[in-house]
Amino acid sequence: MAESGPDKLCLVANDLAGERGGEPVFAGVSFSLEEGKALTVTGPNGSGKSTLLRVVAGLLPAAAGTITFEGGGEEWPTPRSAAHFLGHQNGMKTALTVEENLVFWRQFNGEPHLEPDEALEMVGLGDIGHLPFGYLSTGQKRRVSIARLLVSYRPLWLLDEPTAGLDAASEAQFAELMQVHLEDGGMIMAATHLPLGLDGAQELRMEEGFR
Amino acid sequence: MLALYLRDVKLGIRAGGGALVGIIFFLAVVAVVPFGVGPDLNLLARIGPAILWIAALLSVLLGLDRLFQADREDGSLDLLLIAGDRHMSALTIFVKCLAHWTASVAPLVIATPLLGLFMNMEPDAIGAAALTLLVGTPAITFIGAAGAAVAVALPRGGQLVSVLVLPLAIPVLIFGVSASYGAVTDPAPFLPPFLILTALTLFFAVIGPLGAALALKWGTD
Numbered sequence: 001m002a003e004s005g006p007d008k009l010c011l012v013a014n015d016l017a018g019e020r021g022g023e024p025v026f027a028g029v030s031f032s033l034e035e036g037k038a039l040t041v042t043g044p045n046g047s048g049k050s051t052l053l054r055v056v057a058g059l060l061p062a063a064a065g066t067i068t069f070e071g072g073g074e075e076w077p078t079p080r081s082a083a084h085f086l087g088h089q090n091g092m093k094t095a096l097t098v099e100e101n102l103v104f105w106r107q108f109n110g111e112p113h114l115e116p117d118e119a120l121e122m123v124g125l126g127d128i129g130h131l132p133f134g135y136l137s138t139g140q141k142r143r144v145s146i147a148r149l150l151v152s153y154r155p156l157w158l159l160d161e162p163t164a165g166l167d168a169a170s171e172a173q174f175a176e177l178m179q180v181h182l183e184d185g186g187m188i189m190a191a192t193h194l195p196l197g198l199d200g201a202q203e204l205r206m207e208e209g210f211r
Numbered sequence: 212m213l214a215l216y217l218r219d220v221k222l223g224i225r226a227g228g229g230a231l232v233g234i235i236f237f238l239a240v241v242a243v244v245p246f247g248v249g250p251d252l253n254l255l256a257r258i259g260p261a262i263l264w265i266a267a268l269l270s271v272l273l274g275l276d277r278l279f280q281a282d283r284e285d286g287s288l289d290l291l292l293i294a295g296d297r298h299m300s301a302l303t304i305f306v307k308c309l310a311h312w313t314a315s316v317a318p319l320v321i322a323t324p325l326l327g328l329f330m331n332m333e334p335d336a337i338g339a340a341a342l343t344l345l346v347g348t349p350a351i352t353f354i355g356a357a358g359a360a361v362a363v364a365l366p367r368g369g370q371l372v373s374v375l376v377l378p379l380a381i382p383v384l385i386f387g388v389s390a391s392y393g394a395v396t397d398p399a400p401f402l403p404p405f406l407i408l409t410a411l412t413l414f415f416a417v418i419g420p421l422g423a424a425l426a427l428k429w430g431t432d
Contacts, residue, residue: 057293081296089286095225096218105290107214110297 009035009071009155011056011079011187016065018051024063025051031204035155038178038188038198043206049191050088052206053158056189057085069156076155084154086162090145094134098125098144101133102151109152119150124173138165146174149181157181159190172197212298215291216310222281223314229277230315233270237319240266241326252331259330260340260391266326267319267344268351268384272376274315275355276362276369278307279427283363292427300424304360308352308420316348339394339401343408347387350412353419354379360423364430383411 010032017027026048033039041049054060056067058080069079076082092101102116120126123143128136133144142165149157157178163171175197178188182198190196223230244262245255282288291303323344327337358375362368386408393401 057289058295059289059292078296080293083293085289085293087286087289089284089289091286091290093218093222093285093287095222100218100221104214104218108212108291108298109294 007071007073009069009076009082009185009187011067011069011156011189013056013067014065016052016055016067017063018048018055018060019063020051020060026206027064029065029204029206031202033187033189033202035185035187036182038182038190038196038201039204040196040198040201041189041191041204041206042193047206049206050160053085053087053160053189053191057083057158059085072155079156082154083156083158084149084152086145086149086157086159088160088164090141091148092133092141092144094132096133097130098133098136099129101144102129102147105148106151109154111153112151113153114150116147116151119147120144122150122177123147124170139167139170142166143170143174146177150177155186157186157188157190159188159192161192162190163192163194163196212302212306215303216306216313219307219310220314223311229274230318233274233315234318234322236273237266237270237322238326240269242329245329256331256333256336259327259332260336260343261388262330263323263326263340264344264347264384264388264391267316267323267348268380270319271316271348271351272355272373272380274311275352275359275376276372278311278356278359279363279423280359280368288363288427300427301420304356304420304423304427305353305416308349308356312349312352316352320344320348333395336391336395340391343387343390343405346405346412347383347408350383350408350415351376351380353412353415354383356419357422357426360426360430363427383408386411 012032014030016029018025029052031039041052043049051060055062056079067079069076069082072082099116102119106112106116117129120129123146125140125143163174166174178198182188241262248255279288282291292300320341323341324337327340355372355376358372361375362371365371386404390401390404390408393399393404
């Protein structure tokens with residue numbers, strides 16, 4: 001990564017390998033993702049897309065290789081400190097209201113960015129902040145979960161099937177949010193089967209064949 | 212951290228939180244004993260502190276398996292662990308334990324004086340039992356956190372948690388009960404077992420969350 005300057009953010013994976021329950025899932029994955037860029041991870045089921053994202057997020061140890069976050073300084077020393085993770089589950093409590101959930105994640109994650117009601121407005125759910133999270137439909141839950149990415153700031157978004165359960169209009173809205181995030185100097189790494197509607201996204205294709 | 216504490220207390224108290232189940236279980240166990248033991252008031256007064264302690268121990272164990280499982284099921288556990296560079300995982304778990312104690316165990320301590328009356332205990336003995344429960348039950352929660360973290364990835368890990376945790380909780384039970392007796396029976400001392408109980412709580416307050424953090428770090432998949 002000689003061309004990236006010292007103060008430019010860059011996520012670098014070097015010959016990364018991951019395993020799940022002792023079984024190797026992928027190996028030899030290298031990529032570098034600079035600020036303002038997006039990387040979509042594609043591949044068949046079981047090719048290790050989710051595992052790769054969990055390794056990058058620090059939830060699983062890397063079986064081999066390294067993953068580093070360059071140019072983050074003291075504020076973002078590691079990938080996980082710089083990352084928002086949107087997994088298959090939404091990470092929200094059904095017994096709390098939408099607003100309470102977002103306020104909690106905003107305070108816990110720090111780096112406050114948008115107000116919870118502004119973030120809900122951005123995902124088109126401006127008027128449901130007072131409802132318990134459990135009352136929402138699958139797509140609405142997903143959109144609240146996307147609003148969580150907006151209430152506190154992280155440069156790196158790690159998204160695992162982010163558009164699961166979203167309708168076409170919400171997908172377009174989410175693509176717009178991602179575009180804004182990239183223009184602000186953010187970076188996005190998304191595992192997906194569907195095109196996310198991002199211009200100029202790099203693609204990392206995961207191959208099967210590690211069993 | 213305060214936000215996490217408030218969220219967990221709120222969840223514990225709201226519908227489906229499970230805090231109420233432990234309290235009702237505690238009431239049920241203690242209320243049934245006089246029927247089983249019979250109308251010997253002196254015997255009841257003598258075994259009262261022990262019954263209160265055993266019932267409290269079992270009701271604390273009852274709710275502990277949900278400590279991390281609920282967070283794991285909805286994905287919040289991952290997010291809490293990813294924040295590990297900002298908030299040390301062991302500290303996050305410590306706060307979760309405190310919140311669990313506040314919502315599910317503190318009500319047991321508050322109910323103790325009433326149930327002490329059921330057991331025909333002297334006011335002194337009731338006070339001592341409530342005090343030892345106040346000081347001793349956090350230790351059970353902290354030990355339970357380590358057990359819950361080990362069993363978090365297992366389906367139906369709840370029973371396993373009780374089995375894992377019970378042997379470690381025995382010292383807490385022994386010193387808790389002997390301090391309660393020490394306060395009312397003459398030759399037995401109160402202060403030494405009470406101080407050992409306090410020391411156990413402080414010890415497990417450090418070891419429990421650290422162990423749980425390690426187990427969660429290597430146990431996620």
